[in-house]
Amino acid sequence: MKTVTSLPELRVARSQLPEPVGFVPTMGYLHAGHISLVQQARDECASVVVSIFINPTQFGPNEDLANYPRDLPHDLALLEEAGADLAFMPTPQVMYPPGFQTWISVEQVTQGLEGAMRPGHFRGVTTVVTKLFNAVEPQKAYFGQKDAQQAAVIQRMAKDLDFPIEIVVCPTRREVDGLAMSSRNSYLTPTERQAATVLFRALSAAKAAYEKGERNAEALRQVVRAVIRTEPLAKLQYVSCADLDTLVELESVHGRVLLSLAVFMGKTRLIDNIILG
Helix, strand or coil, X not given: CEEECCHHHHHHHHHCCCCCEEEEEXXXXXXXXXXXXXXXXXXXXXXXXXXXXXXXXXXXXXXXXXXXXXXXXXXXXXXXXXXXXXXXXCCXXXXXXXXXCCCCCCCCCCCCHHHHHCCCHHHHHHHHHHHHHHHHCCCXXXXXXXXXXHHHHHHHHHHHCCCCCEEEEECCCECCCCCECCHHHHHCCHHHHHHCCHHHHHHHHHHHHHHCCCCEHHHHHXXXXXXXXXXXXXXXXXXXXXXXXXXXXXXXCCCCEEEEEEXXXXXXXXXXXXXXX
């Protein structure tokens, strides 16, 4: 596996890769969820490029940019083992040189959920992903279902900006007790880690109600709230039952629906979701 840090190096290395190229953008501190994306790209493409970049523009002023977990040697070892061909590790100065002032904004799909709770977050995401798409020029790009709104935003952006890139959304990888894999899980104390299983239990309870015939969206949200209330350490920020493509909140459930939530476990903010239908 080759590693590069500058755009000129990336372009030279990219020009030597067999087509098609699969691309997995990450912020590092990789876990089995990230590696499953790399493995799917490996299965479907002749070459795999992975970026490791903690993007400062998607963090709010009171968020965890300075403390975001980092372990580059471990990340590179995992990528090598998973069969990645090229790792791109730019600095903020490479991605946002002096005088940078151009931003990409997706309007409607970013309005609710994470977009409402983290103003400016998706502008940072779509801008950096656009720059990475332009730099890597992949045929396929791989994202995780855990960040469901992000996946929907990227799909919208790629379509609207005519990127000739297939956006592949891969299933959420979970720990054996159901907790969705996330780099931020490393922030949890042992007690909080045990309590965090309430997120998936809440979603699973709503899914069970759906499978028994419940189609009222607010009733499904109430099932989630009721389970979250059973865990004293959990503080629910939002629960959503929305159309999977538009992310518009629903009154009744028809077709494919995204049931999602955000919960504070101590100081750590966790998100999770499942798809109904």
